[in-house]
Amino acid sequence: MDGKRYEQKAVVTNDPRSPASLADVRAQVALARKLQDGMRITWDAYQQANALRTAVAATQDTKDAELAKAITTLRAKVDSVGGNAEGGRGFGGFGGRGGRTPPNFFSLNGRFASQLGTHDNGDHAPTEAMLQTYAASCRDLGTTITSWQAIVAKDVPALNALLEKNGRKPVTATAGVAPPKC
Numbered sequence: 001m002d003g004k005r006y007e008q009k010a011v012v013t014n015d016p017r018s019p020a021s022l023a024d025v026r027a028q029v030a031l032a033r034k035l036q037d038g039m040r041i042t043w044d045a046y047q048q049a050n051a052l053r054t055a056v057a058a059t060q061d062t063k064d065a066e067l068a069k070a071i072t073t074l075r076a077k078v079d080s081v082g083g084n085a086e087g088g089r090g091f092g093g094f095g096g097r098g099g100r101t102p103p104n105f106f107s108l109n110g111r112f113a114s115q116l117g118t119h120d121n122g123d124h125a126p127t128e129a130m131l132q133t134y135a136a137s138c139r140d141l142g143t144t145i146t147s148w149q150a151i152v153a154k155d156v157p158a159l160n161a162l163l164e165k166n167g168r169k170p171v172t173a174t175a176g177v178a179p180p181k182c
Contacts, residue, residue, distance in 0.1 A: 020123035028119070031126045034134060035116040037180055038141060042109035045148060045177040049082025049105060052156070055171040059163060067162045074151070074159050081148045083107050103140035105148075111137045138182035149175045 014020065020028070056075050062068050083106025101107065115133055119126065126134075152175035160170035 015123060018123040020125065024125035025123055027125045028123065031119060031130065031134060032116060034138070034180065035112050035119065038112035038134075038137060039109055039116070041145075041177050041180060042105045042112060042141065045145065046082055046085075046105035046109060048174045048176065049078050049148065052152075052171065052173040053078050053082060055173070056159070059159075059168060059171065062166065062168075064162075064166050067166050067168075070159050070162050074155050077151050077155060080104060081144055081151060103144050105144060108137060108141050108144060111140075135182055138180055142179035142182065145177055145179045148177070151175075 014022075014025065053075065056071060056078065059071055060068075062071070080102065081104055083104030085106055115130070115137065119130055152173045156171065156173045163170050
C-alpha cells in the first residue's frame with residue numbers, strides 16, 4: 001500500500017479433515033498448473049486465429065474467382081483449427097449427433113477448463129483417469145498447434161501472393177504459441 005511493502009510469515013497446514021498427503025497435494029497442484037497452462041495456450045492461440053479470421057474477412061470483397069476460392073478455403077481452415085466462440089457447439093470437443101469434432105483451440109480451452117473444475121474439488125492426488133484425460137487433451141493441443149503453424153507458414157503466404165497479385169494488401173498472422181510438454 002502506498003508503495004510500501006509489508007511482509008508477514010504464515011504457516012500453511014492441510015485441512016485436518018483431508019486424508020491427502022503432501023505428495024498428493026503437490027501432484028494435484030502440478031496437474032492444476034498444467035491445466036491452467038493449457039487454458040492459457042488455447043486462449044492465446046484462439047485469439048491469434050480470430051485475428052487472422054478478422055483480417056481474412058476484410059478481404060472477402062473480390063471479383064477474382066481464384067482469390068475468392070483461396071479466401072474461402074483459408075477461412076474454413078482457420079475456423080476448423082481456431083473454433084468459434086459464437087457457434088455454441090463443440091465447446092467440449094463434441095459436435096452434433098454425439099460425434100466427436102476435430103480438436104480446435106476453442107473446444108480445447110473448454111476441455112481444459114472442465115478438467116480443472118473437476119480436478120479442483122478437494123485435496124487429493126489426481127487419478128489415473130484424470131492424468132490420461134489431461135494427456136489426451138495435451139496431445140490434441142499439440143496436433144492443433146501443428147495445424148495452426150502449417151496454416152500460418154503455408155496457407156497465409158499463398159493467400160498473400162494472390163492478394164498482392166490482385167493489388168490488395170496482404171494479411172498478417174501470428175503462430176506464437178508452442179505446444180506444452182505433455
